Amino acid sequence: MIQSMTGFGKHVVQLPSKKITVELKSLNSKNLDINARIPQAYREKELEIRKMIADSLVRGKVDLGLYVEITGEDTTAEVNEGVVRKYMNQLSNIAKGDDLKLMEIALRMPDTLKTDKDDIDEAEYKAIKDAVKKALLEIGSFRSExxxxxxxxxxxxxxxxxxxxxxxxxxxxxxxxxxxxxxxxxxxxxxxxxxxxxxxxxxxxxxxxxxxxxxxxxxxxxxxxxxxxxxxxxxxxxxxxxxxxxxxxxxxxxxxxxxxxxxxxxxxxxxxxxxxxxxxxxxxx
Structure with missing residues (x-):
C-alpha cells in the first residue's frame, strides 16, 4: 500500500508543572529533511529524537515542533535585569515611549531571560518520547489515508x-x-x-x-x-x-x-x- 509524504501529527502531554506539545508536519521531498524547533534545554536529546523520526517517516520534508509551557509555579528562568535595562536605554535613545512599552519590546530581544541549566528529568524525557511516538503514529495514519x-x-x-x-x-x-x-x-x-x-x-x-x-x-x-x-x-x-x-x-x-x-x-x-x-x-x- 502506498503512502503519501504529506501528513500531520500532534500529541499533547500534561505533566504536573508543564504542558508539552509535539507537532509533526511533512511534505514531499526526494530525501529526508528534518527541521527541528526544540527548546534549548532539550537540545542534547535532539539527535535521538531525529533518529526516531527518521526510522518512522523515511522520506519527506519534516517539520518538528516541541513546545513546552510552564503551567506550575516552578521555573528556572529569571529576567536578566541588566540586559533588559540596557535594551530600554538604547531604545529610548532611538525613539520616545513610555517605560512599559519599552520593556515590552526589550523583553523580546535576545538574552533577556537567564536559565539555570538542569539535567533533563528522565520521567519528563520519557513523556516527550511517548508524545513523539504518538505523533508519529498519527502522521503515519494521515499518510496512509x-x-x-x-x-x-x-x-x-x-x-x-x-x-x-x-x-x-x-x-x-x-x-x-x-x-x-x-x-x-x-x-x-x-x-x-x-x-x-x-x-x-x-x-x-x-x-x-x-x-x-x-x-x-x-x-x-x-x-x-x-x-x-x-x-x-x-x-x-x-x-x-x-x-x-x-x-x-x-x-x-x-x-x-x-x-x-x-x-x-x-x-x-x-x-x-x-x-x-x-x-x-x-x-x-
Missing part, C-alpha cells in the same frame, strides 16, 4: 491508459494499410516501371520500421508492473517513478512511429494521463 486517495487516482489513470492502448491496437491494422496505400500511390504517380517483387520487399522493410508490436507489448508489461508495485506491501514511490519513466519511453516511441493522425491523437491523450501520474508521484513515499 492520503495514500489511499493517491492509489485510487493511479488505478483510474492506469485503466484509462490501458483503454487508450487497446484503441491504439485496434487502429494499428488500419494505420499500416493507410501507410501502404500512401506509398503505393506515391510510386504510381512517378510513372516509371517498378519491379513488383523489389517494390514489395522494400515496402515490407519500410512498414517494419513503423511496426509498434514490441512497444505495445512492453507498454502493457510496464502498466501491469506499475499496478503490481502499487498494491505491494511497502510504499515504493521511487520504484514507481522509474516504471513511469519506462512507460513514457514506450508511449513516445509509439508516437514517433505512428505516422497516422488518429493514433497520434491517442498518444497525446496517453501522455496527458502519464503526466498527471508523474505529478502525483511526487507525493508518494
Amino acid at each position: 492520503e495514500g489511499k486517495v493517491l492509489e485510487k487516482d493511479f488505478v483510474d489513470r492506469l485503466k484509462t491508459l490501458n483503454d487508450l492502448l487497446k484503441k491504439v491496437d485496434a487502429l494499428d491494422p488500419e494505420r499500416l494499410g493507410t501507410i501502404r496505400e500512401r506509398l503505393e500511390r506515391a510510386v504510381s504517380e512517378l510513372e516509371v516501371e517498378v519491379d513488383a517483387n523489389r517494390f514489395e520487399q522494400e515496402l515490407i522493410y519500410y512498414l517494419e520500421k513503423y511496426d509498434i508490436t514490441e512497444e505495445k507489448v512492453r507498454l502493457t508489461n510496464h502498466l501491469n508492473y506499475f499496478e503490481t508495485t502499487l498494491h505491494s506491501k511497502d510504499s515504493n514511490g521511487k520504484k514507481l517513478g522509474f516504471i513511469a519513466q519506462e512507460i513514457g519511453r514506450e508511449i513516445n516511441t509509439i508516437g514517433s512511429k505512428a505516422n497516422y493522425a488518429p493514433m497520434q491523437q491517442l498518444v497525446v491523450q496517453m501522455k496527458d494521463e502519464l503526466e498527471k501520474i508523474k505529478e502525483q508521484m511526487l507525493n508518494v513515499l
Whole structure:
C-alpha cells in the first residue's frame, strides 16, 4: 500500500508543572529533511529524537515542533535585569515611549531571560518520547489515508491508459494499410516501371520500421508492473517513478512511429494521463 509524504501529527502531554506539545508536519521531498524547533534545554536529546523520526517517516520534508509551557509555579528562568535595562536605554535613545512599552519590546530581544541549566528529568524525557511516538503514529495514519486517495487516482489513470492502448491496437491494422496505400500511390504517380517483387520487399522493410508490436507489448508489461508495485506491501514511490519513466519511453516511441493522425491523437491523450501520474508521484513515499 502506498503512502503519501504529506501528513500531520500532534500529541499533547500534561505533566504536573508543564504542558508539552509535539507537532509533526511533512511534505514531499526526494530525501529526508528534518527541521527541528526544540527548546534549548532539550537540545542534547535532539539527535535521538531525529533518529526516531527518521526510522518512522523515511522520506519527506519534516517539520518538528516541541513546545513546552510552564503551567506550575516552578521555573528556572529569571529576567536578566541588566540586559533588559540596557535594551530600554538604547531604545529610548532611538525613539520616545513610555517605560512599559519599552520593556515590552526589550523583553523580546535576545538574552533577556537567564536559565539555570538542569539535567533533563528522565520521567519528563520519557513523556516527550511517548508524545513523539504518538505523533508519529498519527502522521503515519494521515499518510496512509492520503495514500489511499493517491492509489485510487493511479488505478483510474492506469485503466484509462490501458483503454487508450487497446484503441491504439485496434487502429494499428488500419494505420499500416493507410501507410501502404500512401506509398503505393506515391510510386504510381512517378510513372516509371517498378519491379513488383523489389517494390514489395522494400515496402515490407519500410512498414517494419513503423511496426509498434514490441512497444505495445512492453507498454502493457510496464502498466501491469506499475499496478503490481502499487498494491505491494511497502510504499515504493521511487520504484514507481522509474516504471513511469519506462512507460513514457514506450508511449513516445509509439508516437514517433505512428505516422497516422488518429493514433497520434491517442498518444497525446496517453501522455496527458502519464503526466498527471508523474505529478502525483511526487507525493508518494
